[in-house]
Amino acid sequence: MQFVTSLKLLDTRAIELMGLWARMNDSELIDRPSMVFDERLSVVVGMLQRFSWERVEAGDASVRVELGGRITIDDAAALWKRISETLTHVEGVRQLELSLEQIQMIDGACMALLVQFRTDLRTRSVACEFSGGSAEVRRIVELYGGRSKTRQKRPVRPPVNAIEQIGSATLGVVGEINQILDFLGRLVASTLHVLRHPKSLNLRDVGRTMERAGADAAPIVLLINFLMGFVMAYQSAAQLKQFGANIYVVDLVGVSMTRELGPLMMAIIICGRSGAAFAAELGTMKVSEEVDALRTLGFLPLPYLVIPRMLGLILVAPILVLMADAIGILGGALVASISLDITSTSFLIQLQSAVKASDIVSGVIKGVVFCATIALISCQQGLATSGGAEGVGRRTTSAVVSILFALIVLDALFTVLLALFGL
Amino acid sequence: MSKPLITVRDLSIGYGDTTLLRNASFDVPRGDIFIILGGSGCGKSTLLRHLIGLETPLAGEIRIAGIGAPRLEGAAPRFGVMFQSGALFSSMTVGENVAFAVQEWTHLPPEAVSAIVRAKLALVGLEGSEDKLPAALSGGMRKRAAIARAMAFEPNLIFLDEPSAGLDPVSAVELDELILALNRNLGLTVVMVTHELESIFKVGKHCIMLDRDTRTIIAQGEPQKLRSETDDPRVRRFFNRETSIPQWQ
Ligand SMILES: Nc1ncnc2c1ncn2[C@@H]1O[C@H](COP(=O)(O)OP(=O)(O)OP(=O)(O)O)[C@@H](O)[C@H]1O
Ligand SMILES: [Mg+2]
Numbered sequence: 082m083q084f085v086t087s088l089k090l091l092d093t094r095a096i097e098l099m100g101l102w103a104r105m106n107d108s109e110l111i112d113r114p115s116m117v118f119d120e121r122l123s124v125v126v127g128m129l130q131r132f133s134w135e136r137v138e139a140g141d142a143s144v145r146v147e148l149g150g151r152i153t154i155d156d157a158a159a160l161w162k163r164i165s166e167t168l169t170h171v172e173g174v175r176q177l178e179l180s181l182e183q184i185q186m187i188d189g190a191c192m193a194l195l196v197q198f199r200t201d202l203r204t205r206s207v208a209c210e211f212s213g214g215s216a217e218v219r220r221i222v223e224l225y226g227g228r229s230k231t232r233q234k235r236p237v238r239p240p241v242n243a244i245e246q247i248g249s250a251t252l253g254v255v256g257e258i259n260q261i262l263d264f265l266g267r268l269v270a271s272t273l274h275v276l277r278h279p280k281s282l283n284l285r286d287v288g289r290t291m292e293r294a295g296a297d298a299a300p301i302v303l304l305i306n307f308l309m310g311f312v313m314a315y316q317s318a319a320q321l322k323q324f325g326a327n328i329y330v331v332d333l334v335g336v337s338m339t340r341e342l343g344p345l346m347m348a349i350i351i352c353g354r355s356g357a358a359f360a361a362e363l364g365t366m367k368v369s370e371e372v373d374a375l376r377t378l379g380f381l382p383l384p385y386l387v388i389p390r391m392l393g394l395i396l397v398a399p400i401l402v403l404m405a406d407a408i409g410i411l412g413g414a415l416v417a418s419i420s421l422d423i424t425s426t427s428f429l430i431q432l433q434s435a436v437k438a439s440d441i442v443s444g445v446i447k448g449v450v451f452c453a454t455i456a457l458i459s460c461q462q463g464l465a466t467s468g469g470a471e472g473v474g475r476r477t478t479s480a481v482v483s484i485l486f487a488l489i490v491l492d493a494l495f496t497v498l499l500a501l502f503g504l
Numbered sequence: 505m506s507k508p509l510i511t512v513r514d515l516s517i518g519y520g521d522t523t524l525l526r527n528a529s530f531d532v533p534r535g536d537i538f539i540i541l542g543g544s545g546c547g548k549s550t551l552l553r554h555l556i557g558l559e560t561p562l563a564g565e566i567r568i569a570g571i572g573a574p575r576l577e578g579a580a581p582r583f584g585v586m587f588q589s590g591a592l593f594s595s596m597t598v599g600e601n602v603a604f605a606v607q608e609w610t611h612l613p614p615e616a617v618s619a620i621v622r623a624k625l626a627l628v629g630l631e632g633s634e635d636k637l638p639a640a641l642s643g644g645m646r647k648r649a650a651i652a653r654a655m656a657f658e659p660n661l662i663f664l665d666e667p668s669a670g671l672d673p674v675s676a677v678e679l680d681e682l683i684l685a686l687n688r689n690l691g692l693t694v695v696m697v698t699h700e701l702e703s704i705f706k707v708g709k710h711c712i713m714l715d716r717d718t719r720t721i722i723a724q725g726e727p728q729k730l731r732s733e734t735d736d737p738r739v740r741r742f743f744n745r746e747t748s749i750p751q752w753q
Pocket of ligand 2: 548549550588665
């Protein structure tokens with residue numbers, strides 16, 4: 082505190098100094114015992130303000146700004162603030178001279194700001210020139226400002242109103258669907274080609290897909306479907322008990338697992354696992370030019386990359402659906418024996434009459450169609466990727482979302498169709 | 505003079521609305537080492553992608569003798585390509601990358617394929633790296649592996665996009681020698697993009713220089729002649745490494 086009294090000065094700068102003093106007090110720089118007070122003060126002042134910016138009115142409509150000191154990236158924020166302040170007070174000014182005479186040192190970032198300042202002034206029809214400066218400073222001016230090509234500003238896009246946005250989003254969705262259908266067409270053509278030349282099939286990827294999408298997904302498919310059956314039976318148990326209709330839990334679990342939940346839950350898991358993986362994998366190959374390299378070596382992306390993945394998924398689908406059905410019903414049976422007093426024998430007898438072969442078959446067919454859809458959309462999205470890592474992320478997200486949407490639509494279609502044919 | 509291997513007539517290329525090159529015409533003679541020059545971002549890699557058939561031109565035509573318009577349609581490769589980024593298959597080892605096309609398009613037993621792979625890798629100084637994954641290679645090693653892959657199927661035409669960028673001076677010189685040797689002994693035609701002045705003069709037989717601002721070919725001919733006879737300041741600047749950044753003593 083004592084230095085303030087000795088300073089006899091309590092303007093804002095002194096208050097800033099006090100704050101800094103308090104913070105710096107235990108730092109070595111300030112507290113070196115040999116330092117006399119004046120030295121300390123000059124260190125603090127030096128830290129507080131390392132550059133100076135003086136605005137001098139030089140005749141009517143003409144201003145000179147004198148810059149001085151050491152101007153580095155640490156001062157850029159303060160410098161930018163000065164620049165903005167000055168820019169807001171240039172009415173009536175025709176000419177501004179930026180004197181660099183006093184500058185000891187300036188770095189590139191701050192010079193870039195000064196050059197921008199000059200450009201901004203010129204667009205406001207204020208003539209602006211840099212003047213003076215040491216040889217080093219002039220070099221930096223040359224480097225950053227000497228070759229200033231005037232860049233045309235990009236045309237500002239007019240704001241889009243809500244209706245236009247809805248319209249363009251709709252067109253976007255229609256476009257996406259178009260692209261997927263187009264891809265489907267090309268895929269069918271390639272499949273015919275592969276059927277005629279079976280040797281050209283990339284069997285290695287079929288096996289790999291079956292392992293990754295099928296075998297590796299089995300535990301999670303089993304767990305989720307077990308819980309589905311369990312929860313469904315448990316939820317309905319209370320209702321069924323009220324009517325003494327305990328035994329119908331078997332019909333409920335059996336039919337809904339085989340016809341609906343088994344394939345759907347399986348597909349959702351496959352979508353999250355393999356759909357995302359395919360889109361990301363093919364997307365990365367696309368952006369790193371691996372797909373192009375493949376083509377230059379005589380391989381076509383559809384037969385080589387897409388068909389094996391689709392085939393792999395289609396082959397594992399029935400197995401996964403049957404597993405999902407069985408474990409879901411097992412979950413139901415557990416609830417039935419625990420809380421509804423249905424023995425396993427009576428459960429099985431009831432199951433035989435409740436679940437028809439057509440229920441199981443339609444579920445399996447659903448599962449296959451779902452898996453084919455997953456492969457189709459994820460591969461299409463993957464191969465449509467552009468634009469680096471961000472593009473891969475975007476395509477992966479949109480693949481998963483589109484697949485989920487497609488699954489629900491297909492499921493609804495199946496329900497209607499099966500009802501029409503009385504299955 | 506025999507017919508040129510590649511003829512390009514009135515070619516315009518670009519992406520979407522932006523045109524990178526307009527009305528370009530040039531020939532690449534058989535057995536040539538043809539160099540595409542130009543500043544960064546002027547469309548050299550894009551031109552190469554068109555010559556390969558990965559993109560369709562906005563206008564004009566490209567003909568490669570014996571192939572016609574370049575199209576990639578699932579047949580044994582008729583030329584080798586090395587991409588600027590290497591574009592090795594990241595899920596395969598270096599050996600598998602090089603073996604890939606050989607395995608698919610020939611009926612060689614595995615031992616023969618691996619002998620070819622070893623020889624090709626040795627050619628680019630990568631002996632012993634067969635079992636490494638591309639991610640475990642340095643940038644320069646990836647480039648060389650990509651060159652080995654491009655040459656694996658014994659093409660008589662090869663496209664190289666900045667093969668020596670990122671190589672140390674010794675490897676770069678070795679690569680130049682390799683290209684010259686293949687060209688002399690096997691008659692390999694090479695179309696390549698490079699910025700290395702030394703290799704331009706050492707291996708280049710013909711070159712074209714693209715310009716970003718005018719979107720045209722601003723010079724074509726033999727590199728040495730261009731250097732000594734040009735009166736185009738842009739070409740002179742390129743060959744004499746002049747910059748427009750002020751020089752200080
Ligand atoms: N896929 C793409 N879509 C749109 N524009 C692209 C695409 N690829 C490249 N471009 C643009 O085309 C121009 C030419 O790119 P190209 O890769 O051909 O340049 P280059 O001459 O090979 O440059 P370098 O010497 O740096 O490799 C660049 O301006 C680039 O921004
Ligand atoms: Mg390039």
